[in-house]
Amino acid sequence: AQSVTQLDSHVSVSEGTPVLLRCNYSSSYSPSLFWYVQHPNKGLQLLLKYTSAATLVKGINGFEAEFKKSETSFHLTKPSAHMSDAAEYFCVVSGGKLIFGQGTELSVKP
Amino acid sequence: NAGVTQTPKFQVLKTGQSMTLQCAQDMNHNSMYWYRQDPGMGLRLIYYSASEGTTDKGEVPNGYNVSRLNKREFSLRLESAAPSQTSVYFCASSKTGGIPDTQYFGPGTRLTVL
Numbered sequence: 001a002q003s004v005t006q007l008d009s010h011v012s013v014s015e016g017t018p019v020l021l022r023c024n025y026s027s028s029y030s031p032s033l034f035w036y037v038q039h040p041n042k043g044l045q046l047l048l049k050y051t052s053a054a055t056l057v058k059g060i061n062g063f064e065a066e067f068k069k070s071e072t073s074f075h076l077t078k079p080s081a082h083m084s085d086a087a088e089y090f091c092v093v094s095g096g097k098l099i100f101g102q103g104t105e106l107s108v109k110p
Numbered sequence: 111n112a113g114v115t116q117t118p119k120f121q122v123l124k125t126g127q128s129m130t131l132q133c134a135q136d137m138n139h140n141s142m143y144w145y146r147q148d149p150g151m152g153l154r155l156i157y158y159s160a161s162e163g164t165t166d167k168g169e170v171p172n173g174y175n176v177s178r179l180n181k182r183e184f185s186l187r188l189e190s191a192a193p194s195q196t197s198v199y200f201c202a203s204s205k206t207g208g209i210p211d212t213q214y215f216g217p218g219t220r221l222t223v224l
Contacts, residue, residue: 009150034212043114043200043215044153090152097168098213100152 002027004093006101014109019063019078021104023091026072032094033074035065038103039087047089050074061085081108112136114216116201122222123191131186131219133201141204142184143168143213144176146197153200159184191223 007022025031035047048059055067061084065076074091086108091101117132135142140161145153145168155168159178173195175187184203188195199219204211 036215041218043217044202045215046212049212094211097155097158098153100154102150102152 002031002093002095002099004033004091004099004101006089006091006104008104009102010105010107012107012109013081015083016080019076019081019085019106021076021089021091021106023074023076023101024072025074025091025093027093027095029095033065033067034092034094034098035059035063035074035076036090036092037087038090044090047076081106083108083110114201114203114214116199116216116219118219119217120220122224123188124224125192127191128187128189129191129221130188131199131201131221132183133185133216134183135201135203135214136182137203137205137214138181139203139205139214140181141206141211142178143202143204144174144184144186145200145202146170146195147200147218148197156186156199191221193223195221196223197221 003026005024033050036044038044048057050057050067058064063078088103088105093099114135143158144156147153154170157176159165162181165176177185201216202213204213
């Protein structure tokens with residue numbers, strides 16, 4: 001069985017400071033992993049995905065995530081937060097069907 | 111190229127009423143999905159259609175039915191709405207349904223059942 005746990009339900013950062021959204025996964029085989037972003041009252045948009053190629057994955061809007069098999073983690077980072085990054089972020093593991101984490105709400109203070 | 115579209119955007123129902131949520135995609139994708147999103151629970155799969163002519167249950171299918179009308183359209187029906195079905199419903203599509211296929215999401219339908 002596969003599962004995903006987002007370790008923080010809410011993260012607050014100041015504009016211009018780094019962003020770290022944490023995600024741990026459980027999978028009986030090599031997983032495919034995704035990060036999706038959902039802006040208020042909008043649908044979900046793919047930020048990036050890991051498919052067993054490079055362990056450091058670059059996505060849109062300056063986000064990246066590193067797959068660490070030994071730690072079963074797939075944390076999302078961005079060097080410098082922007083006000084427009086305020087949204088909800090979902091870590092997702094795929095085993096055919098998508099299994100979503102509970103979501104992390106990111107707030108960005110001016 | 112509109113991607114995935116959903117209608118309606120908002121709906122209020124009374125308990126016991128029925129309604130159909132519509133979804134269409136113009137990306138020539140084979141697979142389509144219906145999810146519900148509830149606070150603190152991420153998205154949960156209700157039904158999916160791996161290809162035209164097939165449908166399968168997801169994690170939370172009770173109280174719902176689906177129809178894959180053609181390759182473009184996938185509808186979700188609530189036959190007798192219940193307050194527990196108050197949620198935001200998302201339709202998604204993907205090219206093949208395989209791993210690691212990217213799913214593309216519509217803007218959602220916000221449903222309230224009184």
